[in-house]
Amino acid sequence: MKNEQLLRIGTAEGALRGRLEEGIFVFRGIPYAAPPTGKLRWQPPKPVQPWQGERDAIQWSAASWQNRDYCVAVGGGDPGVFSEDCLYLNVWTPETEPSKPLPVMVWIHGGGFSIGAGGLTPYIGAPLASQGVVVVTLNYRLGHLGFFAHPALDKEYPVGEVVNNFALLDQIAALQWVQRNIDSFGGDRHNVTIFGESSGARSVLSLFASPLAVGLFHKGIAQSPYALPDIPRETALKTGEKLSHHFNLTNATAEQLRALPAEAFWPLDPAFANGPVAIAGDRVLPQPVLDVFNASRQQKLPLMIGSNSDEASVLNYFGVNPGKIIKELRHARRPGLRLKLIRMLYDGVYDDDRLGRLVARDVTFTTMGYVVALSQHRIGVPVWRYYFDYVSENSRDIYPEGTWHGNEIPYVFNTLDALASTMGKRPFTDNDRLFARKVSEYWLNFAREASVFSHQLPGELSWPAWQPWADKVMRFGEKGEAGLKLENRFMRRRTQLFRLLMKHMVRLKR
Secondary structure (H helix, E strand, O other): OOOOOOOEEEOOOOEEEOEEEOOEEEEEEEEOOOOOOHHHOOOOOOOOOOOOOEEEOOOOOOEOOOOHHHHHHHHOOOOOOEOOOOOEEEEEEOOOOOOOOEEEEEEEOOOOOOOOOOOOHHHOOHHHHOOOOEEEEEOOOOHHHHEOOOHHHHOOOOOOOOOOEHHHHHHHHHHHHHHHHHHHHOEEEEEEEEEEEOHHHHHHHHHHHOHHHOOOOOEEEEEOOOOOOOEEHHHHHHHHHHHHHHOOOOOOOHHHHHHOOHHHOOOOOHHHOOOOOOEEOOOOOOOOHHHHHHOOOOOOOOEEEEEEOEHHHHHHHHOOOHHHHHHHHHOOOOHHHHHHHHHHHOOOOOOHHHHHHHHHHHHHHHHHHHHHHHHHHHOOOOEEEEEEEEOOHHHOOOOOOOOEOOOOHHHHHOOOHHHHHHOOOOOOOHHHHHHHHHHHHHHHHHHHHOOOOOOEEOOOOOEEOOOOOOOOEEEEEEEEEEEEEEEOOOOHHHHHHHHHHHHHHOOOOO
C-alpha cells in the first residue's frame, strides 16, 4: 500500500527528501558522481561524498554547458541552469515498497552529444511510472567536456588506460548508482532497460559495445541511432591540439587546459568538436560501435531498435546536405550503376532533393536498424525493429514528409499532455493521446518482459522478434495516420544495398 507521507529515501550516499506529485514519488537532482570540476575535469567520474542528514531532491540540477537556443529549438526545451557540476539524475516511482520489485527504465537523452538534459518536458517520467515502472533520467557531460583528447591528458594514464569518452563513463556511473540504490525506490536492479534517442541511442549501442558497462543493464532500446562513424582517437587528439592552439596554448599542459572557463567551449566552431559521435580507441570504447556490431561482439542482451519516416529533418545539424548526396553520386566512380540502383529502389522519385532526402534517411538511420538486427541475430539474442510514421492530427500539414527526428519521444513517454502548452493552435487530440498510450505500452512491455528467451512482445498486435528471412518490422503509423502493422521484408532491397554503401555515402563535414 502506498504511504502518502513517505518522502524520505535512504541511499548508499545519504538520505533524500523527494515529493509526491499526483500519486508518483519524484526525486530530482540526485548526485550520482562527484562534481567533475577543477582537477576532476576530463577525469573519470569520482564517487559522491556521502552527506549527513537529509538532502533535498526537489529541484532540477544544472545541465552541462551548451547552446540554450539550439536546445530550445531542436533539443526538447529549455535545459535550465548550466554548470560543469552536472552529474545528477532524477527518479519517478509509483511505489517505494512494492510487493515485487518494479522494472527500471533509464533514459539517456539525445542532442548530438552537445545539447539536452534529463529534466526536459518530453522526458518527464510520471506517465510511464504510473504504469508500474521506475523511470530514471540523467544529465551527463556534453560537448568538449564529455568527449576530449589531448596529449597532455594522455600523460595522466598508464599505457592502454586512456579515457576520452567522459560522457559515456558518466552514463556508466549513473548505471552503477542504479545498481547500488534503485531497490530503495522500489526498482529491480536485475531488470534494467536503458533507452535513448539519437545520440542517446548511440549511447545505448556504445554501452552494448563497452567492456566497462557489462552487468549494469539487461536490455536496451535504441531510437533513431545514426550510422555516422565514431571518431578515431588519433583524429580526436589532433582536434584537441587544434583547440589548445585556438586558445593560444602552445604545448599546453593539463593544468592550463583545465583552467579554461567551461563556458568558452560550447560557442566554438564545429571544427574544434568531436561530436555527434563518441571517440573510438580509449578504454571505454576500444573499438568503433559499428565495428563491434558488424563483428557481433556486443553484449548478448535483448534490443529494440527503429527510426522515423522523416529522419532527414535533422541531417543539416550533422553537416549533411541531403540534396547534395545524389549530385555527389553523379561525380563518383562508376556513378551510372549506383544511380541506376538508387532510381530503381525509389521508383517514381526523380527530383534530386527529394531523392537525396529519402536516401539520406535510409542510409543514415533506417539501415542502422537492419545492421544491428542482423548482428543480434548472429549472436542468438532477440531484437525487435520498428518504423515510426505517425504525425499528430493537427500538424500533418507541416510534416508532409512524415515523422521528424525525435518526434516519437512524447509518444514513447506518453507526455503529450505535458507538452500541451507548447502546441499553440495545433493541440494534441484524443486520437493522438490514444496512439501514445498504444506506443508507450510496447516500450513498457519490453521493459517488463523482454529477455534473451523472448520470441514476441505483447500488445494490441503481437510483435514477434525479428528474423532475417521474414524481416518483420512493426510500423507505428503509416503515411502519418494511426495504425499498427507488421510489415514483411521492410525496405529489404534498400537496406541490403545501403548496408554496403553507407560508409561511403554519409560523411561528417569538418
